[in-house]
Amino acid sequence: MYDPFLTDRLIDQWLAEDIGGCDLTVQTMIDKDERGAFCMNAREAAIVAGVDVAARVFKRYDPSLEVDVLVADGERVERGAILVAVKGSARSVLTAERTALNIMQRLCGIANETAKYVEAIAGTQARLIDSRKTTPGLRMLEKHAVLCGGGLNHRLGLDGGVMIKDNHIAVCGSIEAAVARARRSLPVLTKLEVECDHLEQVAQALKAGVDVIMLDNMSVSDMRQAVRMVEGRTKVEASGGIRLETIRPIAETGVDYISTSRVTQAAIAVDIGLDEAR
Structure with missing residues (x-):
C-alpha cells in the first residue's frame, strides 16, 4: 500500500x-x-x-x-x-x-x-502488527513490505490515531483525564488507544471506554489476566520486547494484536x- x-x-x-x-x-x-x-x-x-x-x-x-x-x-x-x-x-x-x-x-x-x-502465531486469534520504528523516509514502503509478509499496519503516522502513553498520562494526571482531553477534539472515525504498564491501568482504561488497550512489557500471566478483565469489550494489543522466541506464549493469552519493531529493525x-x- x-x-x-x-x-x-x-x-x-x-x-x-x-x-x-x-x-x-x-x-x-x-x-x-x-x-x-x-x-x-x-x-x-x-x-x-x-x-x-x-x-x-x-x-x-x-x-x-x-x-x-x-x-x-x-x-x-x-x-x-x-x-x-x-x-x-x-x-x-x-x-x-x-x-x-x-x-x-x-x-x-x-x-x-x-x-x-506470522507463522509463529498461526492458529491463535492474535494478528501481528508493526510499529512506527521504521527507517526515516521509508515508512510507507516498509509498512507495505509488512503487508506483503502477512502482517498488519499499526498507525502509519502520528496523525493516524490517538496513542496515550505514560508521558501523556503523566502530563494529564490520570488515564481518565487524558482520555477526556483527547475525546474533546478527536475526529469521529479515529481510534483511541491507551498504553498500560500494569493491571490497575487496564481497569482504568477499560472504564474510560478506549478502543484499544496496549499491554506494555507485561508478563504473560498479567497479559492473560488483562484479557480476562477486558472480556472482549475492547481490543487488546501486546507490545514491548516481542521476539520470535517469545511471541507464541503471548499470542496464546488471547490478545487481539501483537506489535513488534523487530520486523522492520531486525x-x-x-x-x-x-x-x-x-
Missing part, C-alpha cells in the same frame, strides 16, 4: 544520492548507443516485496527502458527466480541497478521477517542480483 507519486519523489532522491554528478564508470566504459538485456533474480528463497518499486527505479531514470515485472508482491519465490527483466540502454540499466536492488533487498527482508512472526536484506540475460 504505497502511493506512486510519493514513491517517485523518493526514487529521485535515491538516484541523486547514488549517481552524484554522473556514473563515471559507465560514462567512461560503455558507448551511449550500446544496449543490453538484464534480469533481477533472487539468489535465495524470499517473499517478494517492492518489485514494482524496483521496476519504477529503472523507468524513472530512463523511460525508454523496457521493464517487465515477472512476479507479484507477496509471492513466495525460490532461489533463481527471475523477478524483473530490463532491456535497453546498457548505461541506464547499470546506473540504476544498485538503487533498484537496494530497495528491493530491504523490502523483501522485511517481508521475510514478518512472515516468520530484518536482514535478501540477496538479489542483476545479471545479463541469457
